[in-house]
Amino acid sequence: MIFLLTTFTLLAIACALTFTYFNAKYKFFTSRNVVGPKPEFFFGNMREAFFKRRHFSSIIDDFYQMYKHTEQIIGFYNITTPYYLLISPDLIKQILVKDFKHFRNNEFSGLSDKKKDPVMALNPFVMRDEEWKEKRTEVASGMTQNKLKSMFPLVQDVGKRFAEYIKLELNRNQLKSFDSREISVRYTCDTVSSCIFGIDGGSFTKKESEIISMGNKMIRSISDAAKSFLPKRLMPQDVQDFFVYLMEEAIKYRNNHSISRDDFLAHIISLKKKKDMSEIEMVAHGVTFFLDGFDTSSIGLAPIFYELGKNKRVQNKLREELVTAFPNENDVTYDKLLDNQYLENVIYESLRISPPITFANRECSENITLELNNKKKITIEKGEKVIIPLISIQQDPEYYHDPKEFIPERYDHGIKEYRDKGLLFPFGEGPRECLGKRFALLQVKTAIYYIVRNFEISVNEELTAKNLEIDPEELLMNVKKGGMWLNFKEIEC
Ligand code: HEM
Numbered sequence: 001m002i003f004l005l006t007t008f009t010l011l012a013i014a015c016a017l018t019f020t021y022f023n024a025k026y027k028f029f030t031s032r033n034v035v036g037p038k039p040e041f042f043f044g045n046m047r048e049a050f051f052k053r054r055h056f057s058s059i060i061d062d063f064y065q066m067y068k069h070t071e072q073i074i075g076f077y078n079i080t081t082p083y084y085l086l087i088s089p090d091l092i093k094q095i096l097v098k099d100f101k102h103f104r105n106n107e108f109s110g111l112s113d114k115k116k117d118p119v120m121a122l123n124p125f126v127m128r129d130e131e132w133k134e135k136r137t138e139v140a141s142g143m144t145q146n147k148l149k150s151m152f153p154l155v156q157d158v159g160k161r162f163a164e165y166i167k168l169e170l171n172r173n174q175l176k177s178f179d180s181r182e183i184s185v186r187y188t189c190d191t192v193s194s195c196i197f198g199i200d201g202g203s204f205t206k207k208e209s210e211i212i213s214m215g216n217k218m219i220r221s222i223s224d225a226a227k228s229f230l231p232k233r234l235m236p237q238d239v240q241d242f243f244v245y246l247m248e249e250a251i252k253y254r255n256n257h258s259i260s261r262d263d264f265l266a267h268i269i270s271l272k273k274k275k276d277m278s279e280i281e282m283v284a285h286g287v288t289f290f291l292d293g294f295d296t297s298s299i300g301l302a303p304i305f306y307e308l309g310k311n312k313r314v315q316n317k318l319r320e321e322l323v324t325a326f327p328n329e330n331d332v333t334y335d336k337l338l339d340n341q342y343l344e345n346v347i348y349e350s351l352r353i354s355p356p357i358t359f360a361n362r363e364c365s366e367n368i369t370l371e372l373n374n375k376k377k378i379t380i381e382k383g384e385k386v387i388i389p390l391i392s393i394q395q396d397p398e399y400y401h402d403p404k405e406f407i408p409e410r411y412d413h414g415i416k417e418y419r420d421k422g423l424l425f426p427f428g429e430g431p432r433e434c435l436g437k438r439f440a441l442l443q444v445k446t447a448i449y450y451i452v453r454n455f456e457i458s459v460n461e462e463l464t465a466k467n468l469e470i471d472p473e474e475l476l477m478n479v480k481k482g483g484m485w486l487n488f489k490e491i492e493c
Pocket of ligand 1: 426440
């Protein structure tokens with residue numbers, strides 16, 4: 001009896017303490033006079049994301065819709081962690097650009113442990129403060145216009161092989177449907193393999209190439225670690241060994257064959273000489289390029305094919321534009337392809353509707369007081385977290401008429417206008433903007449060119465969900481549940 005009573009009392013105390021703990025946590029925003037949705041015990045405002053019923057960004061979008069007419073900034077809880085959600089484009093620009101020094105790190109900064117995870121810890125995405133600045137500059141200087149120009153023939157070669165691959169598959173089976181993401185991964189994997197390691201990734205000749213399976217293993221491991229928000233090893237040892245080996249072989253090959261090319265590998269080799277860089281640092285730069293160039297770019301490319309498949313008017317107009325601008329294969333130059341306005345509009349319109357990264361986040365590094373329109377002031381303190389709902393802004397009917405519709409002509413007067421107003425930022429904004437933006441655009445434009453010139457694309461409505469949703473299993477990335485299935489018909493033009 002005494003035992004039962006003691007157990008019962010201890011349980012009651014534990015419950016009371018837990019309840020008090022959660023309650024205290026949920027006073028964070030009320031104590032600061034910041035409004036937001038009411039949290040519920042344990043889950044905060046993220047019950048559906050916790051059970052993977054909905055994607056984090058869809059839930060954030062509900063909050064955005066709830067408060068967009070009344071607030072510039074609100075607060076919500078992920079379990080017990082408070083997050084500020086920025087609603088006003090002006091405030092977003094302020095935090096990403098003007099007050100960057102107060103928000104120079106993102107939440108994933110410091111996620112990986114330098115000793116356990118030497119390669120991933122050197123990726124600018126997870127680095128902080130001065131170290132971040134140094135590494136970002138090192139990677140960015142390997143992606144200048146000149147270097148990208150010298151990589152263009154390599155990307156072009158993969159673009160041609162991409163079209164050949166689809167033709168070959170269609171010859172085998174005319175009725176075959178392709179998962180847009182799956183074919184996009186094959187293409188992006190081979191472009192980065194060629195540009196960084198100087199190798200053929202084999203994505204168009206093998207069912208699953210080794211480099212794709214290593215890339216996928218790395219992505220799974222990062223995603224698991226990010227979900228737990230604990231410092232963990234992001235890159236499994238066998239994946240690290242694989243990339244170390246690739247880098248060693250690439251450098252050996254280049255030295256033994258006296259190849260001189262102004263590309264990313266040449267940049268890494270020159271950094272080694274200049275800065276006495278270790279082998280791991282060299283591999284880390286290669287992996288930074290590989291990781292996003294393979295994964296994020298494919299997530300950005302897949303919906304472009306899908307939108308073109310759904311919108312025959314835009315697809316035909318784009319094809320006509322490309323045929324007029326590039327009557328012959330020799331006319332396809334780096335400058336002309338990158339300058340093609342309609343192609344750029346098509347890409348940005350798809351990135352507006354389906355940005356691969358649906359929200360950006362920042363961690364406050366120096367206290368700051370924000371003055372809001374209603375004269376209210378909010379102080380965000382060091383260590384506190386802020387979310388920028390990229391996808392919600394980009395789909396807000398207040399800023400875009402028919403926001404779900406794919407209308408590249410919206411940018412006929414320029415994309416800059418939307419960017420300047422803080423309404424279009426699929427690559428983020430400010431000093432921490434996507435480091436590979438220029439390479440990504442080159443990669444995506446080349447793929448679209450070769451596919452649209454060679455095929456008529458249509459959506460397989462039977463295999464593709466009517467209302468495409470973001471897969472709730474994904475933490476950050478906008479991968480569509482069930483995939484986007486496409487049919488291709490070879491054409492001559
Ligand atoms: C369509 C393709 C891509 C999209 C839409 C995209 C988008 C983004 C976004 C939204 C961010 C976060 C920006 C922020 O927090 O403000 C980011 C960061 C980053 N991206 Fe990309 N990205 C793409 C491709 C690439 C490629 C090809 C590379 C490398 C070659 C790359 C390298 C990076 C790196 C290193 C960061 C972290 C930058 C930092 O924290 O300083 N991305 N990207």
